[in-house]
Amino acid sequence: MLDLDVERIAHGGVAVARHEGRVVFVADAIPGERVRARVTDAGRDRFWRAETLEVLDASPDRRPHVWPEASVDRAPEHRAGGAEFGHVRMPRQRALKGDVLRDTLARMGGVERDVVVEPVDAALAPGVDAEAGTGWRTRVRLHVDDDGSVGPYAARSHRVVPVRSLPLALAELEAIAPLAGTAVGASAVDLVAPSDAPGEVVVRMPGDRRDDAATRTIVERVGERRFTLDRDGFWQVHRGAAATLTRAVQEAIDPARFDPAADNQDLYGGVGLLAAAVGDRFGAGTRITTVEADARATEHAGANLADWIGARALTDRVDRYLDRLAAEADAAARGFAGATVVLDPPRSGAGRAVVERLVALGPAQVVYVACDPVALARDVATFREHGWELESLAAFDLFPNTHHVEAVARLAAIV
Structure with missing residues (x-):
């Protein structure tokens, strides 16, 4: 057993303490607390992992866990997973997520940026208890x-x-x-x-x-717009997430740089949610191509984007699609050089190859939707290596009572 003074939060929802100079990642603790913990992994030279057994000096931000079966009162092996921040008051949860995003961007992306994680607008998520962070998973x-x-x-x-x-x-x-x-x-x-x-x-x-x-297909609504998708297909989990991201992407796009006639792109586009967000903001004449590796999702995207004459949906891996674009001698003439790109990669991020291909194609701006701070920071660093900068950043608490946070960033080339 160790008695630990908890210093800060780390990516992944665990807190950081030190014991005789060694870093200890401890679960179910809050920065500022003193806890008694059991080491679960001491097989590494640089750090150990531990689980809180007892809170000796509680943070004022500690509350009874919203999920009793995940409470520190239970033995660690019997605590339900998936609500690792459920013992933390909601304002502090969001502050901790902001700390992780800010620190990760500074450390890995070389960008100093204040981050405020915003709750989901209650009007976009009826029935969700925003104060408790419960009742949101669909x-x-x-x-x-x-x-x-x-x-x-x-x-x-x-x-x-x-x-x-x-x-x-x-x-x-x-x-x-x-x-x-x-x-x-x-x-x-x-x-x-x-x-x-x-x-x-x-x-x-x-x-x-x-x-x-x-x-089997289902229908999801975002405002007055309907999206058809497979029941087993990807959709945002929080009741208000799709509407939140629609609004955030619309606000992130710099209208002075947007050309509705350019070859605008929605990469990793799923069933067309964010392509529709672009079209709804800039009008029915907007050209936009949504690219998704899942053929079923692309099929639905084509139907979901039928309101826009210039919309098309392609089934392809994003890296291969961009490789082909780059190989076309008339890529710039086709309008990519003035395009707006919405990028919503999986948790692992876009990756160096995709980012480097994008900047070589020279779009006017990239709006990057990220669900992982480390992946975002790594890709921001790659953009910056090639003369692009992070211009705006918004963050949203789309996963209350967990460590996850969603960010929407705009990047553009330094002129």
Whole structure:
């Protein structure tokens, strides 16, 4: 056992303390606290990992955990995972996320920038308890143990733990979740609540594969606009996230640089959410190409973007697509040099190859939507190596009671 004075928060939702000069990453603690912790991984020279067993001197920002089954009162091996900030008051949660984003950008991206993480506008997320950070998840995956027990994984493990509540989920999903039942033979149980239909329980069996011919579609709404997608396809999890990002991308685009006739791009475009955001702001004549590797998502994007004559949806890997564009001698003449690019890569980020290809093509501006501070900072550093700078940054708390944060950045070449 160690008694630790917690110094700061680290990326990933764990806090940082020191013991005899060695860094200790400790879970379920808040900077400023003194905790008693058990070391779980001492096999590294540079740092250890530990779990809080008892809070000796609590932060004024500590509160009873919003998910009792994840509370520090439980033994660490029985704490439900997925709500690692649930013991922290909401304003401090957002401040901690801002600290991580600011520090990561400075350390890895070379950019000093104050960051304020904004809550989701209550008007965009009806039914969500913004003060508690609960009732926002429209999609939840539960796992199934060998004996058929259904529940989340314990924190930092792949062990199913029984729970009686799912406070981060929409109330309608929590009400139908089979927490007291069994699903012998199943691999997982998904809870899904689309905008235009009741919540649904979907039992997954080992070896299940997506069957394009039989895939069920759902409809999600963002304001007055409807988006069709596969029930198993990607959509933002927070009830108000899609609307929040739509507004944020629209506000991030510099209208003085935007040319509706240019070869504007929505890369990693999914079913067309952010391409639609661009079209809605700049009008039906806007040219925009959305590129997505998932063929089913591209099919839906084509239909979802039918309002714009100049919209098209392509199935392709973004890196290969940009390679082909760069190989075309008339790429600049086609309008890419004056284009606005919306970039919404997976958690791993766009990566050096994609960023370098983009800057070589010379768009007017890039609006980068990021769900991981490290990936964003790394890609910002690559942009800066090639003469681009971070011009604006907004951050949103789309995953309350977790360490995750979403950011929307605008980058442009230094003139």
